[in-house]
Amino acid sequence: MSNADASHFSQLEKLRGFDFWDRSLRAARHVVAPMVDQSELAWRMLSRRHNAHLCYTPMLHSSVFIRDLSYRKESLATCEGDRPLIVQFCGNNASTLVEAGLKCQHMCDAIDINLGCPQSIAKRGHYGAFLQDEWQLLKEIVSECHAKWSIPVTAKIRIFPSITKTVEYALMLEEAGAQLLTVHGRTREQKGPLTGLASWAHIQAVRQAVKIPVFANGNIQYLDDVRECMKATGVEGVMIAEGSLHNPALFDGVNPFVWDIIEEYLELATQYPCNLTFVRGHVFKMCIHAFDQYNSWRMKLGECKSLEAVKSVVNDFMGVLKADEQRYRDNPELFDFGSLKYPYWMCQPYVRPDPNAKTEEPSDAKRQKILSDAQLKNGLPEALQRLSKKKLKKALQKPHKSMSNIETPGRGKFEMCVECKSNARGLKCERECCKVCCKRLAVELSSNCSAHNFYYNKSTVRRKLEKVERDDNSVVGAMASST
Template identity: 35%
Template sequence: MTVSAPALAPSAAQQALEDEKYTVPPTTATLEPQPASQHVKLEGHALWKSMGEPKYIVAPMVDQSELAWRILSRVHGANLCYTPMFHAALFATQPKYQPEMFDLSPDSLEGVAPYDRPLVVQFCANDKDQFLAAAKKVEGRCDAVDLNLGCPQGIAKRGHYGAFLMEHWDLIRSLISNLHENLSTPIIAKLRVFPSLSKTLHYASHVYSSGAQLLTIHGRTREAKGQQAGFASWSKIKSVVDLISPKVPVLANGGCPSAEEIGPCLEETGAYGVMSAEGNLYNPMIFAPHNAAEGRAYTAQLPDAMRAALLAAENELDLGGAGWDRDAAAYAPCTFIAQQYLAIVRTLPSTRTATSAIKAHLYKLFRPIWAAGRYGEMRESLGKAGGGSGSGLTHEERVAQFQAWVDDFREKIKADRAAGLLPPDSNRPLTHAEVQTLFGGVIPYSHCQPYLRVTKPQDAKNEDELFKVDGEAKRKREVEEATVTDPDAPVTQRHKPSPPSPSSTPSLTLPTSYHAGLAHSTSLADGHAPAPSAAPASVACAGSGAAQEGEGDKCVNAAAAKCALGACKSCCAARRAGAEESTGCEFHEDKERKAGERDARKKEAQRVRRAAGEKKARENEARLKVERERKRAEREEKKQKEEEEKGGKEVVVPKETEGQ
């Protein structure tokens, strides 16, 4: 079974001719009608009302918007959630894939009201029959099925889905209209914008007329992703809202890293709701200041065991008799949120949350602490927690390891507070106003906070530190999706193989501290690593062993020519380290010193670039907030003038004079 790939993207010349058709923007009156459906089902605004008219939405995130995280987000005010993106072909055809991605067992809470509804299940697809077959599996367990037209990642390009269908409008129409006509569940879509506003409007109208009952608009182009994402265009979102919302609701996505942007986004775009991805991942309380009461009402409906576990997590806050503003709090201690999340993971009736998802969530929650330079060793221990696929640990044992890690971190944060490194009253969730008045606008590093996207210089090397934990899930997904293209291919063909190591040179790993300042550090560039007392037996140096025993044989490597000990770099380091008396080699010691200096300069340059990027990002955020405040003031002034003009035009009927 294979997936048919869409036709190749048009050339630049063909695309230019194609774009000429979209110079005149459409209007609501010119929108093509949607095709008729074989099923009687909720459409457009009726669908929206049936879901409770939700405004605060958790975005679909691969391996990250899983059931446990959706429940946590609802506890803190989210009132509509998307599942992670599922691969339609795998979901429809692979027996093991669907149970792992979406638990439909009798005891599962996935897609079950009130615990996991309203819910949208998202698929990526490029085959209408596979898309329909996958969607039929979740009928009755969700409120709508979403077609992913927004994923900009390389894996989507290789798989021919997501934002890489933006040039294939006929294929998009077949995917959406086929489900609209043949599925009892409503079909909706999430898409990105084009650089041209007019083409964006034509694109949105095409998706609507294909049968989509709701649109989510991410205000960035396909190319705007990762560190080069830039700001989302709320003005383009507003234009789509103005065009499409008389027919079906439109949601806004992008440009809301914190709770403070939620209100302005709704106001400036006119969207029916705001969808959050990174903002929610780094701080699941992003919606809490806007919808805390609904979050508490939702929590009261959860199973008894889960509610008890959540209450126990709150008791770990160590408030000391003090309270916190439950209606306005926006930033909570990382340990508190992590404790809540693991409480939900432990008490799910049947669903087993993937270790990769747990690890990725914890990494993002605790990122502010590591960014502050505290407890870097805990990041390394997080990578080891949960065991590997061959560890033999049960799911409960893996979760217990993560819990022990969080408990350990909680004690470290308490110690920081006791030592005066953190404010004494920072052991509770904080409101935005408290952050401004008590902490000078700086959120304590012990708390979850907005993710500040740093735009790096074009010539800077990629720094994958923030995303390395997500790699496990992405690699797993690539393997799974490769089975669709070629299910008979061996596993070795589904991975990019690592380059083989020469049999004569073993793979040696040095601790980070070794490069940071040991007296005799060695560059890894040549593939060698120094041994503490003797050269490795497998190093291609005929005289290394004899020289250690004082026989005076010379190293056969050409690199030994300038060495005082007649050895290559690796052998020289080993001999110097193993010599009982002080033995020096000016040539290699000088090279090691220079290598250490280069490493130090490189790290300093990286630090300077990172600091400059963070400063620029903060300046951009400040500038954007000033601009939004200016626009808000202009709108209020305009509204006031209109009211004054309207009041001045009222007809005043004079009183009748006496005698008339």
């Protein structure tokens, strides 16, 4: 069979649209999103245990995936039970994305193009949501991937402020060859403190306009929100991101104790090793409300350098939370959880504060943290009390490190270089010069400075001086000939 015949055969066999969703994705309704450094194999397996029907890999960089074998192995670790699975790539070049997809299409059920990332790194790399205005480029990317891959191409997008333009955008991607769309109901500008609520009206309009399956993303904190979203928008499935990170059992409709779910995750992280940064990040997200009460344990977690260290810190911290839970059972009147729906030792959503809301005084948790920070600073030397919060944190994390530089916030009043009289001189420079002037003098004087330490030996100095002399002679000769 020729390559052309094989390509034609694969196109005939490739499932599309609702057939693809029903058969390859097993009619998935509960979907865990692609999250950078957060959707690794251990987390996906935990999510599948708790009623997630479909998982995405973390967002992978297509160009790095092509050229770096170790990146491919680490970022796309999978196992037999890790299906159905969709791999997500970011990129802005059709041929690069096609090549990346060809290297992994045998390991997954579909490949997703990230058109929704709103972060500054996506803006610098020119991918994600910062491609949503370049429709011709996106047509080329999606159509090429659809033509060359043996599995379907899908896309995750963000909305435009206009419902009409959002619908036109979705129809363009469908026409180009996308077999499923995930619509995040927020604009590119809705991120960080400006996140706000997602628009289900936009998602509903897309669902009614296209003839392919649609997943909704946004405003999901509990299982009831999943049901309400599907009813309001008519989508085939609902994708969760932060909701999963704070409560991996969200699709089960329960809010487990953090010690139960963390123990389960750490067992999987041992079975399916991953970067320690991922592990610490997951533990932090699941304990975010508990860390508001016990900030010192947050710092202890951040200092962990191995999985065993994480397990040890978590084990001790869970003992503290279990003691709180027992005291609550005996004397519930002693506890005030503020705006939390459940006690802080249970998995539950984290709600970002409204940037437009003005509160006259901080919450109890914030007040406690301010007081603890003040008490902490009062017990420190006067020099350290003047540090910013960032420098103080560094000083406390590395108590054995010399404080000679960190005790003085900034350079303060610095002296000028005695040569150029424009740059600040080096604090320990023997010539009281800046780096540039000290380097020049090291050549001219054949003398090294122990502070700047340029290590100019005699032969190097001689060659440089000879070059200076030749340049001077050539200038003098040119002047003589001109006269």
